[in-house]
Amino acid sequence: MEYLGKGLYKIKLPIPGTGTGTGFFKKDWKYKEFIGTKKEIKEAEKKNKAKIKELDDIENEKIYRERAKKWDFDRKKETNKFSKYKKYFNSKPINIKNFERKIKDYYIIYKSFWKWRENFKYPELNYLQRLKTLKPKPSNILIENLAKSISELRNIYLSLSDYRASIIFKLFFYYIAQCIKAEFKVKYYKSGWFRGTPVDLDISRIIGNLSKYYLNIKDIENDTKANKYSCWCGKYKKKQKKKFICEVRNCKTEISKLPREPWHEDPQSFVKDNVGPLNHYNEPQEYKRHEKELRKLLLIKNKIKILTIKHPISKQIYKVTPNEMIIDNFFRLNFHNDKNEVEKILFSNFIEITKTPKINNRVTLYKDNENVEYYWGELKNNKPHGKGFSEKYETNEANKKVFKKVGIMWWKKYSKNLNAKDLKGYIISEKYEGEWKNGKRDGKGELTIFDDPAFVSNKDWSPSICEKYKGTFYSGELHGKIKCYDSITKVWSLVNYQNGKKIN
Numbered sequence: 001m002e003y004l005g006k007g008l009y010k011i012k013l014p015i016p017g018t019g020t021g022t023g024f025f026k027k028d029w030k031y032k033e034f035i036g037t038k039k040e041i042k043e044a045e046k047k048n049k050a051k052i053k054e055l056d057d058i059e060n061e062k063i064y065r066e067r068a069k070k071w072d073f074d075r076k077k078e079t080n081k082f083s084k085y086k087k088y089f090n091s092k093p094i095n096i097k098n099f100e101r102k103i104k105d106y107y108i109i110y111k112s113f114w115k116w117r118e119n120f121k122y123p124e125l126n127y128l129q130r131l132k133t134l135k136p137k138p139s140n141i142l143i144e145n146l147a148k149s150i151s152e153l154r155n156i157y158l159s160l161s162d163y164r165a166s167i168i169f170k171l172f173f174y175y176i177a178q179c180i181k182a183e184f185k186v187k188y189y190k191s192g193w194f195r196g197t198p199v200d201l202d203i204s205r206i207i208g209n210l211s212k213y214y215l216n217i218k219d220i221e222n223d224t225k226a227n228k229y230s231c232w233c234g235k236y237k238k239k240q241k242k243k244f245i246c247e248v249r250n251c252k253t254e255i256s257k258l259p260r261e262p263w264h265e266d267p268q269s270f271v272k273d274n275v276g277p278l279n280h281y282n283e284p285q286e287y288k289r290h291e292k293e294l295r296k297l298l299l300i301k302n303k304i305k306i307l308t309i310k311h312p313i314s315k316q317i318y319k320v321t322p323n324e325m326i327i328d329n330f331f332r333l334n335f336h337n338d339k340n341e342v343e344k345i346l347f348s349n350f351i352e353i354t355k356t357p358k359i360n361n362r363v364t365l366y367k368d369n370e371n372v373e374y375y376w377g378e379l380k381n382n383k384p385h386g387k388g389f390s391e392k393y394e395t396n397e398a399n400k401k402v403f404k405k406v407g408i409m410w411w412k413k414y415s416k417n418l419n420a421k422d423l424k425g426y427i428i429s430e431k432y433e434g435e436w437k438n439g440k441r442d443g444k445g446e447l448t449i450f451d452d453p454a455f456v457s458n459k460d461w462s463p464s465i466c467e468k469y470k471g472t473f474y475s476g477e478l479h480g481k482i483k484c485y486d487s488i489t490k491v492w493s494l495v496n497y498q499n500g501k502k503i504n
C-alpha cells in the first residue's frame with residue numbers, strides 16, 4: 001500500500017477472472033490500481049474478493065461438469081466392446097398382464113442361465129477371475145434372451161408396479177453382467193473396495209453401463225418424471241436458491257431433487273445395488289428380522305400403495321411402496337443367490353404345474369431316530385428301480401444342539417445342493433446317484449461320502465467330499481473295477497471290488 005498524501009492510498013487489486021488461485025491450471029493474475037482512503041480500500045478489497053470467489057465457483061463448477069462429461073463419455077465408450085448386443089435391449093416394454101403370460105419364458109431363460117452357471121462354483125463370483133481360461137463361454141442366445149427380457153421389463157420396473165417383474169429385471173441384469181464379463185473378458189478394476197472384490201465392482205459397473213446407455217434409465221437429475229424436491233427432514237418441498245440450507249437442527253441439508261414417484265431410492269443405482277454375493281446382514285438376528293419382514297411384506301395385498309415409514313435408527317420419515325421394500329430386502333437377504341427362494345418367490349405358480357412328480361415324491365428307504373435315507377427317481381412296485389438318487393442323513397443330540405447355535409443361515413448354505421431341505425439339524429453322510437434294481441443299488445452309479453461339517457466343510461459351507469466311488473454296483477454293493485477318489489491325497493485310483501469288498 002502506497003501513501004499518496006491527503007489521506008489517500010494506492011493499491012493493486014487482482015482483476016477478477018484473470019487468474020485462478022485454485023484448480024488445476026494456475027493462471028497469473030492481472031492487477032488494476034485503486035486509490036482511496038483506508039476505509040475505501042478495505043471496502044474495495046472485500047468486494048473484489050467476493051467477486052473473485054463468485055467467478056471461482058463458476059469456474060470450478062465448469063471443471064466439475066467437464067470432468068463429469070468426460071467420465072460419462074468414457075463409460076459410454078466402454079459399452080462399445082459389447083455393442084453387438086445393444087439391439088437386443090430394444091424390445092417393446094410389456095405390461096403386467098403380458099408379464100403374467102410371459103413368466104414361463106423368463107423361467108426357461110433363468111434355467112438356461114443356471115445350466116451355464118453350474119459349471120462353476122457359486123454363489124461367489126470367483127470363477128470370473130480367470131477370464132482367459134474360462135470355459136464354457138455363455139451362449140449368444142442366452143445373452144440375447146436376457147437382454148430382451150430386461151428391456152421388456154423396463155417399464156414395469158420403473159413404475160414399480162410388480163415386485164416379481166422388478167426382481168427378475170434386476171436378477172437378469174446380474175446374470176447378463178456375468179455373461180458379458182465372461183464373453184468379452186471385461187476387467188475394469190484391479191483392486192477391491194471395502195468388501196467388494198474387483199469382480200464385484202466390475203459386475204456392478206457393467207450393470208450400470210448397460211442400464212444407462214443401452215436401456216436409457218436416467219439418474220434423478222436427468223429424469224423428466226422426477227419433479228419434486230425436498231430437504232432431508234422434509235420441511236422444504238420447493239426448489240430453492242443454490243446453497244440454500246434447511247435450518248432445522250437435525251437436517252442442515254440442501255434441497256435435492258427426489259426420485260420419480262413412487263420411488264424412494266434412485267431407480268438408476270437401484271438396478272445394481274446389493275446384487276453382489278456378499279451377506280449384507282451378518283448377524284443372524286438381523287438376518288432373521290429382515291427375512292421375517294420380507295415374508296410379511298409378501299402377504300400385503302396392496303403392494304403399490306405408498307406407505308409412510310419412520311426409519312428405526314435415524315428417525316427419518318420417508319415414503320416407500322411395499323414393492324420397493326420387497327425387492328430391496330430380497331437382494332439384501334441374498335435370496336438372488338438362493339435358487340429355492342428365487343423359485344418360490346418368483347416362479348412358484350409355474351413350477352408347481354410342471355415339476356415332475358418323479359423328483360417331487362421322495363421315498364423313504366430307511367428311517368430311525370438318528371438316521372434317514374430318502375430316494376428320488378423311478379420306481380417299480382414302490383421300490384427304486386431304474387434311474388434315481390438317494391441321500392443318507394444322520395443326526396444326534398449334539399448335531400441338533402450345534403444346529404440351534406449356527407442356525408438357519410448355516411443350514412441354508414449347507415443344504416444348497418441337497419434335496420432334503422426340511423432336515424434341519426441333520427447332516428448328510430452319503431449320496432448315491434445311478435441305476436437301481438428292486439430297491440437296491442445295481443448297475444452304473446456314483447457314490448459320494450461326505451465329511452462331518454463339524455470337522456471340515458467347503459468354503460461356502462456346503463458339505464465337502466470325503467470319498468467318491470464311480471463304477472458298477474451289484475445288489476447294493478460296489479462290484480467290479482471302481483474309480484475311487486480320496487480327498488486327502490486328492491487322487492483317483494482304480495480298485496477291484498467284489499460284493500463290496502476290496503480284492504487284490
Ligand SMILES: [Zn+2]
Pocket residue numbers: 231232233234235236246247248251252253
Ligand atoms: Zn430440513
